[in-house]
Amino acid sequence: MRLLLMSDTHLPRRARELPAPLLAGLPRADVVVHAGDWVDTATLDLLESRSRRLVAVYGNNDGPGLRARLPEVAYADIGGLRFGVVHETGPARGREARCAERFPGLDVLVFGHSHIPWDTTAPTGLRLLNPGSPTDRRRQPYCTYMTASVAGGRLVDVVLHRLPPRRT
Known part of the structure; x- marks a missing residue:
């Protein structure tokens, strides 16, 4: 199972569209x-129309329209692993x-909010992943997103992708 992880797209405030890659x-x-x-x-409509399966939550900058369609916390079984998704972790x-x-x-918690990529494992074995932001790097050197795979009941091939700078 191939996964694409993103957060904090902030469209159209930070960019007009999602990056081509x-x-x-x-x-x-x-x-x-x-x-x-x-x-x-x-952006939600776009991802719903182009994704085989979308697991998503709302964040602190999302208004009533998004909050009506998305949960604050989402849970999903993906390839035998139990995933959670939340925007804010403190x-x-x-x-x-x-x-x-x-x-x-x-087994895995995907989160956002900080725009800072994060990949650690808690002593309990919980893997924590923040893909950063593909549109708003803030104080980071690059805009980012992640890909990963689930194979044999394990999360493998977690890759942080750096995006080229946007043209202004």
Whole structure:
């Protein structure tokens, strides 16, 4: 199972559209995960129409239209692994322990909010992934998203993709 992970797209505030490399990856993904802060419903409509399976949540910048269509926390069984998706996990310090306590029984938690890529594993075995943002790098050197695969009941081939700078 091939996964494409993204968060914090903030369209059309930070960019007018999703980057071409990310859009090109949609047809190759069995599951697309978006960890919130869409800002516009058009991006949700686009991902729903182009994804085989979409697992997504709303973020703190998402208004009533998105909140009516998306949960605050989403859960999905993907290839035998239990995934959770949430926008906000709090400060980096103590994140692994806090998330392991809040989300017992999960194998993988995908989150966003900070725009800072993150890939760690809690002592309980919970894998925490933040794909960063494909449209708003903030203080990061690159805009980013992630891909991964689930094979044999394991998360493998987790790759952080750096996007080329946008032309202005």
